[in-house]
Amino acid sequence: MTSEITLFVNPTAGRGRGAAAARPAARVLRDAGFRVRTVVGTDAEDAASRAKEAVAAGTAALVAVGGDGLLSLALGAVAGTRTPLGVIAVGSGNDFGRSLGLPVRAPAEAAAVIARALREDTHHAVDLGRVAGRWYGTVLATGFDSRVNDRGNRMRLPLGRFRYDLAILAELAAFRPTPYRLRLDDGPVREIEATLVAVGNSTSYGGGMRICADARLDDGLLDITVVGPCSRATLLKVFPRVYRGTHLTHPVVTSYRAGRVELDAAGLTGYADGEPLGPLPLTATAHPAALRLLAPPRKTARD
Structure with missing residues (x-):
């Protein structure tokens, strides 16, 4: 496990909010002392593969920056592993973030929640559903x-x-x-x-x-x-x-x-x-x- 955080970004989420949100999120995480690496796939399959590679390499956390569609890909990388997931909900629906009571369309605030959780080791376990081979x-x-x-x-x-x-x-x-x-x-x-x-x-x-x-x-x-x-x-x-x-x-x-x-x-x-x-x-x-x-x-x- 390293101190590197992987930002998993959907640049098209919410009409470009994903790409814009990655910048303040990365800044907050770097200011908190973490190294930040950004992953952007060329398509859904490539993005999912890159996220799984980051988890296999021992990233300290995978942070999904986008909406529920990107979240679905992120879950495929972290579910059932010890790698925690951070959620920066900046898509159109953001239902998972809403259900969790996390900041929505507030990337710096959401990143601050993630940084604090990592520092204080306050990650907690939540359930997932699985259907048709997907989480x-x-x-x-x-x-x-x-x-x-x-x-x-x-x-x-x-x-x-x-x-x-x-x-x-x-x-x-x-x-x-x-x-x-x-x-x-x-x-x-x-x-x-x-x-x-x-x-x-x-x-x-x-x-x-x-x-x-x-x-x-x-x-x-x-x-x-x-x-x-x-x-x-x-x-x-x-x-x-x-x-x-x-x-x-x-x-x-x-x-x-x-x-x-x-x-x-x-x-x-x-x-x-x-x-x-x-x-x-x-x-x-x-x-x-x-x-x-x-x-x-x-x-x-x-x-």
């Missing part, structure tokens, strides 16, 4: 929300949660419930109709939509939110409540917790950390304490 920190989306992701990814503007909101409105025109096959842990297969099924390691996706509002990052479980079949009018009533997390009490919404979730439905793509995984069926599993996070001590477990 994820936020939410696995399927159903109406994954269709919204499909549409949102085709839209260039606007940015952040507003693009997601517009994609939702557009998808309402083709709205329909989907037949699912759902299995939790070793329980029976349930055949249900649902508007969506979301499997959360943490609380939110889509730039602050708290779809799995009760999810915790150190309980060793995934939170499953099922929005049952409903009308467009009902969905429009439920939708604004997702940002506050109060939708979980609505009669069409059911919540579960499990360590393993099997999902199957025709014609749906799964997304985790906002990144496409491919078509269902998919199986998501919870992995307790899979990540060492650089953050101040905080209480996250359920009482």
